[in-house]
Amino acid sequence: MLLYHAIGTPLAAAPYSLTVSVKQFEEQMRWLRDQPDIEGVSLEAGVQLLSANPSRRLVAVTFDDGYLDNLTVAAPLLSKLGLPCTVFVTASYLTRQPSSRPLFLSIDDLRVLSEIAGVSIGAHGYSHRPLTRLSQFELNTELGEAKALLEGVIRRRVATLSYPHGAVNAQVIEAAKACGYDYGATSFIGLNRRGRSPWLLSRTEITGKDNLEDFCRKVRGDYDWYGLKQRLYWPIPQG
Numbered sequence: 001m002l003l004y005h006a007i008g009t010p011l012a013a014a015p016y017s018l019t020v021s022v023k024q025f026e027e028q029m030r031w032l033r034d035q036p037d038i039e040g041v042s043l044e045a046g047v048q049l050l051s052a053n054p055s056r057r058l059v060a061v062t063f064d065d066g067y068l069d070n071l072t073v074a075a076p077l078l079s080k081l082g083l084p085c086t087v088f089v090t091a092s093y094l095t096r097q098p099s100s101r102p103l104f105l106s107i108d109d110l111r112v113l114s115e116i117a118g119v120s121i122g123a124h125g126y127s128h129r130p131l132t133r134l135s136q137f138e139l140n141t142e143l144g145e146a147k148a149l150l151e152g153v154i155r156r157r158v159a160t161l162s163y164p165h166g167a168v169n170a171q172v173i174e175a176a177k178a179c180g181y182d183y184g185a186t187s188f189i190g191l192n193r194r195g196r197s198p199w200l201l202s203r204t205e206i207t208g209k210d211n212l213e214d215f216c217r218k219v220r221g222d223y224d225w226y227g228l229k230q231r232l233y234w235p236i237p238q239g
């Protein structure tokens, strides 16, 4: 599973290259589409197909935070190429941004995005706080309000969650289950193999520093060693 943030929008405050240029993104997605042995799937379909037939090579494209360019740039291109995607939206960003220079999707934008063929909407928390640092009450509110707000806008069930800052533990997973989510996406790099918990799905982040060769290597799993290192430094419960 691939993790993107902004496509083409420069982010002044970003600590590292969160923005992938439009040219890079288009090149990467065309490469994906052209691989005869790789199938672009939605996150949900990917998890189901993986358990049915682990030898298939599946790639799911995801975006975190809910940048406006996911609607204006990424989704139209992916739709044209026949590649599904999931956009994980931080619910409070839908209304809390300067109208003069909107960086994130508005409520109307989200509705339009959700109607594009192949696009699924997931939650990325309500306020983007790390879920592992919240009290039980705050955790339930954060996850429940995000789900309710997004479902109210798109009028469909929101079953997927990506953990803000990649912060997850057993308590977060239990709260997500109780709030009615079915899948949780982490920020741990790596391919997902059969048997991976649907609550600890790995995602390999693509940044603006990746050229096409880096991208191909990431898709093939050449960076999976880094995910093992991440898990060592941030042990999480398996299962």
Ligand SMILES: [Zn+2]
Pocket (backbone or CB within 6 Å): 064, 065, 124, 128, 164, 165
């Ligand atoms: Zn985020």
